[in-house]
Amino acid sequence: MSKAAKNAAPPLEDQAQPASYEAALQELEQLVSRMESGQMPLADMLQSYQRGAFLLEHCRSRLQAVEAQIQVLEAGSLKNWTGSAE
Numbered sequence: 851m852s853k854a855a856k857n858a859a860p861p862l863e864d865q866a867q868p869a870s871y872e873a874a875l876q877e878l879e880q881l882v883s884r885m886e887s888g889q890m891p892l893a894d895m896l897q898s899y900q901r902g903a904f905l906l907e908h909c910r911s912r913l914q915a916v917e918a919q920i921q922v923l924e925a926g927s928l929k930n931w932t933g934s935a936e
């Protein structure tokens with residue numbers, strides 16, 4: 851097995867799922883911080899970039915799911931709040 855194959859990040863479908871949106875966001879922030887430090891070897895930086903792209907997609911899909919749920923609620927039963935008691 852070549853060095854490149856050993857250092858390759860797992861395919862996106864094989865990457866560990868974060869426990870929650872908040873956990874994914876925190877891991878993503880930590881990855882960005884380490885990458886911005888400039889102290890990471892190139893192979894590690896590539897793996898971190900791939901993991902970061904996976905986490906970003908995870909966060910986006912969770913936000914889209916929540917947004918869709920909110921739209922359903924608004925369409926079905928929520929009324930505009932006027933701020934005054936009726």
